[in-house]
Amino acid sequence: MAKTIEEINEKIREGKAVVVTAEEMIDIVREKGVEKAAKEVDVVTTGTFGIMCSSGIYFNIGHTKPRIKLGGGKVYLNNVPAYAGFAAADLFLGANALPDDDPRNRYYPGDFEYGGGHVIEDLVSGKEILLTATAYGTDCYPRKSLNAYITINDLNEAVLFNIRNAYQNYNVAVNLSNRPIYTYMGFLKPKLGNANYSSAGQLSPLLNDPFYKTIGIGTKIFLGGGIGYVAWHGTQHNPNVPRTERGVPKVGAGTLAVIGDLKGMSPKWLRGVSMKGYGVSLAVGIGVPIPILDEEIAFYTSISDDEIYAPVVDYSSTYPNREPDIITEVTYKQLRSGEIEVLGKKVPTSPLSSYVKAREIANILKDWIKTGKFLLTKPSAPIPGPESGIKFKPFSGREIKEEVKEK
Amino acid sequence: MRTERIVLHFPKHLADKPVIVNLVRKFDLDFNILKATITPDEEGVMVLEITGEEENFQKGIQYLKELEVKIQPLSQDVIWDETRCTHCGYCVSYCPTKALQRDEKTYMVSFDPQKCTTCGICVEICPYKAMEIRLVI
Numbered sequence: 430m431a432k433t434i435e436e437i438n439e440k441i442r443e444g445k446a447v448v449v450t451a452e453e454m455i456d457i458v459r460e461k462g463v464e465k466a467a468k469e470v471d472v473v474t475t476g477t478f479g480i481m482c483s484s485g486i487y488f489n490i491g492h493t494k495p496r497i498k499l500g501g502g503k504v505y506l507n508n509v510p511a512y513a514g515f516a517a518a519d520l521f522l523g524a525n526a527l528p529d530d531d532p533r534n535r536y537y538p539g540d541f542e543y544g545g546g547h548v549i550e551d552l553v554s555g556k557e558i559l560l561t562a563t564a565y566g567t568d569c570y571p572r573k574s575l576n577a578y579i580t581i582n583d584l585n586e587a588v589l590f591n592i593r594n595a596y597q598n599y600n601v602a603v604n605l606s607n608r609p610i611y612t613y614m615g616f617l618k619p620k621l622g623n624a625n626y627s628s629a630g631q632l633s634p635l636l637n638d639p640f641y642k643t644i645g646i647g648t649k650i651f652l653g654g655g656i657g658y659v660a661w662h663g664t665q666h667n668p669n670v671p672r673t674e675r676g677v678p679k680v681g682a683g684t685l686a687v688i689g690d691l692k693g694m695s696p697k698w699l700r701g702v703s704m705k706g707y708g709v710s711l712a713v714g715i716g717v718p719i720p721i722l723d724e725e726i727a728f729y730t731s732i733s734d735d736e737i738y739a740p741v742v743d744y745s746s747t748y749p750n751r752e753p754d755i756i757t758e759v760t761y762k763q764l765r766s767g768e769i770e771v772l773g774k775k776v777p778t779s780p781l782s783s784y785v786k787a788r789e790i791a792n793i794l795k796d797w798i799k800t801g802k803f804l805l806t807k808p809s810a811p812i813p814g815p816e817s818g819i820k821f822k823p824f825s826g827r828e829i830k831e832e833v834k835e836k
Numbered sequence: 837m838r839t840e841r842i843v844l845h846f847p848k849h850l851a852d853k854p855v856i857v858n859l860v861r862k863f864d865l866d867f868n869i870l871k872a873t874i875t876p877d878e879e880g881v882m883v884l885e886i887t888g889e890e891e892n893f894q895k896g897i898q899y900l901k902e903l904e905v906k907i908q909p910l911s912q913d914v915i916w917d918e919t920r921c922t923h924c925g926y927c928v929s930y931c932p933t934k935a936l937q938r939d940e941k942t943y944m945v946s947f948d949p950q951k952c953t954t955c956g957i958c959v960e961i962c963p964y965k966a967m968e969i970r971l972v973i
Contacts, residue, residue: 703963712922779930781926
């Protein structure tokens with residue numbers, strides 16, 4: 430018998446809802462079967478904590494006296510450039526932004542000590558951030574410069590808005606070349622010296638809802654230690670990919686755009702990241718509740734690491750040149766064992782996302798729901814599934830021969 | 837040729853006297869100051885890298901000892917900041933001596949300083965800067 434979200438919420442209000450983590454659900458379904466599990470369990474909580482580059486914040490600093498129009502000017506936060514293309518007092522900062530004078534990879538591999546992700550962590554921590562701005566001045570906004578310390582408490586709205594998070598599955602990165610390489614998937618030793626992966630696997634939100642039957646626009650989630658919502662499907666959302674018999678994508682597929690009040694979040698779940706030779710970023714903690722509305726959804730949430738496959742990709746050549754080849758497929762169970770076999774060679778594995786934190790998030794969310802602090806929401810619209818026909822396109826702009834010179 | 841990193845403790849009475857420059861003038865040694873501080877009780881501490889011929893090196897050290905400069909070899913410690921660590925386990929497979937390990941069930945990372953040879957790879961690669969090299973003086 431199918432349940433509704435309203436019925437589940439009623440149980441949550443009464444403190445009677447049965448809430449388990451996606452990890453716990455595996456054994457429940459194995460022991461009791463899908464039918465019984467679907468009846469008994471009301472909510473399955475998922476979690477993921479990893480480096481999610483397409484993250485950012487927007488905020489409003491209020492109006493200075495006299496007024497300054499930041500829009501169209503230049504603004505830096507702790508020397509990191511912010512986007513000032515909105516109105517007078519609104520700014521956007523992306524996790525990958527770097528100070529203009531950062532050496533980047535001029536001294537290879539660069540250290541990327543401090544950037545957008547670190548500013549976001551410092552702001553969430555309540556630290557003072559140095560805001561330096563220049564503007565052109567108008568009759569209504571006469572001021573031309575601003576040099577001030579701000580904290581998150583000084584801001585009006587401060588909102589985390591991540592345009593692509595929670596990737597549904599991801600590549601395993603290896604290096605087939607003869608030289609060490611520094612990638613967003615970490616340091617890769619030459620000649621298959623190691624293999625790096627980045628997914629919470631059986632705990633990951635979209636791997637527990639492979640066809641986006643419950644996660645949609647408006648779904649309330651754990652975001653950065655506070656409350657957030659799914660705002661849209663994420664950029665590069667790619668539901669039409671090869672899937673296993675269980676419907677689980679065998680390569681990177683769906684993504685989520687998420688939004689939430691930064692003021693309710695914590696630096697424990699939003700962490701600045703420095704990837705040697707690559708850049709800066711932000712590690713984000715996300716947890717999504719999945720209402721067990723029927724047996725089909727119960728079945729999906731029982732997915733385990735040995736049933737999820739990831740493609741092994743060469744990041745020395747195939748990836749940078751956007752070739753389609755994959756070397757082999759491995760399961761997350763194999764990856765988590767610490768060693769996989771690639772081209773006949775035993776290769777040590779390293780995770781880039783934290784399974785420990787993913788598990789902690791799933792448990793926190795479980796606790797919030799069990800104690801009635803967190804009710805489920807019904808999506809106002811679904812995110813596109815395979816039936817939408819949406820496929821992620823490669824770059825198809827009309828290129829011009831002349832090289833662009835750096836200004 | 838010999839290169840050594842050493843820690844020098846200067847007593848108060850040497851505070852206003854030229855000492856290090858004499859390593860160059862008298863013993864033809866190259867030096868590189870890695871760190872220099874003055875403690876609250878006015879004792880000077882300096883971490884130096886000295887390079888020179890073996891014989892000159894010995895003479896230079898003898899000269900410092902005669903001036904009552906205390907000399908120690910430099911050692912480095914790798915420090916694990918558990919508050920920065922997210923227990924992702926990224927570092928574990930890179931650690932050559934298994935000083936960094938991951939529990940098979942809980943996946944929690946642990947660090948055993950006894951096994952650490954301060955190679956520094958973890959310091960280089962940790963995205964969260966949870967590993968740090970500190971000079972022990």
